[in-house]
Amino acid sequence: MEEKLAYTEGAEQPIAMHPKKFALWLFIVSVVMIFAALTSAFIVRQGEGNWLDYSLPEVLWFTSAVILLSSGSMHWAYVSAKNDQMGNLKIALTITAILGLTFLVGQWFSWEALVERDVYFVGNPAGSFMYVLTGLHAAHLISGVIFLIIVLISSYRYKIHSQRMNTMEMCATYWHFLGGLWIYLFVFLLLNH
Numbered sequence: 001m002e003e004k005l006a007y008t009e010g011a012e013q014p015i016a017m018h019p020k021k022f023a024l025w026l027f028i029v030s031v032v033m034i035f036a037a038l039t040s041a042f043i044v045r046q047g048e049g050n051w052l053d054y055s056l057p058e059v060l061w062f063t064s065a066v067i068l069l070s071s072g073s074m075h076w077a078y079v080s081a082k083n084d085q086m087g088n089l090k091i092a093l094t095i096t097a098i099l100g101l102t103f104l105v106g107q108w109f110s111w112e113a114l115v116e117r118d119v120y121f122v123g124n125p126a127g128s129f130m131y132v133l134t135g136l137h138a139a140h141l142i143s144g145v146i147f148l149i150i151v152l153i154s155s156y157r158y159k160i161h162s163q164r165m166n167t168m169e170m171c172a173t174y175w176h177f178l179g180g181l182w183i184y185l186f187v188f189l190l191l192n193h
Helices: 003-008 019-047 057-083 086-116 125-156 166-190
Strands: none
Touching: 003 019, 019 057, 019 125, 019 166, 057 086, 057 166, 125 166
């Protein structure tokens, strides 16, 4: 009997996670799987031949720098919320949203540069993969900007502060994920062109 009591007393408590955070992590894992499948398909299809050789638009270097800067401003926003620096939080979230929109505009210019190089969505699979990879990332980034705007509005209503960090933590996690995903895609495209 004593042995059972000792075992029960030593049992660890399960790790608790907010259900919305858990759902976000499930979503992130599914997005990782989608992009892993697409980049794998890219490599397989490239190896089959009939692959258009073109140079990547230079604007992608700019958008990569922008997404890295936005990750820095998002971290500033997170630290500001944690320390109840509401003014800094609003400024940092606004900067992050502007940088996110700048990234999207840069992606549009990269598509225009591809068209100038005769790389289209329809035709050679090299172009199709380029548009799908960058377009799918842009779609996720649009959802990230919308999430940022929701968090920014919440910060003006004082619903984001050191005692209510769930939404801020989720937004920061998703934003940093999108930044990391872009850097992965950019490096992948650089190495496979």
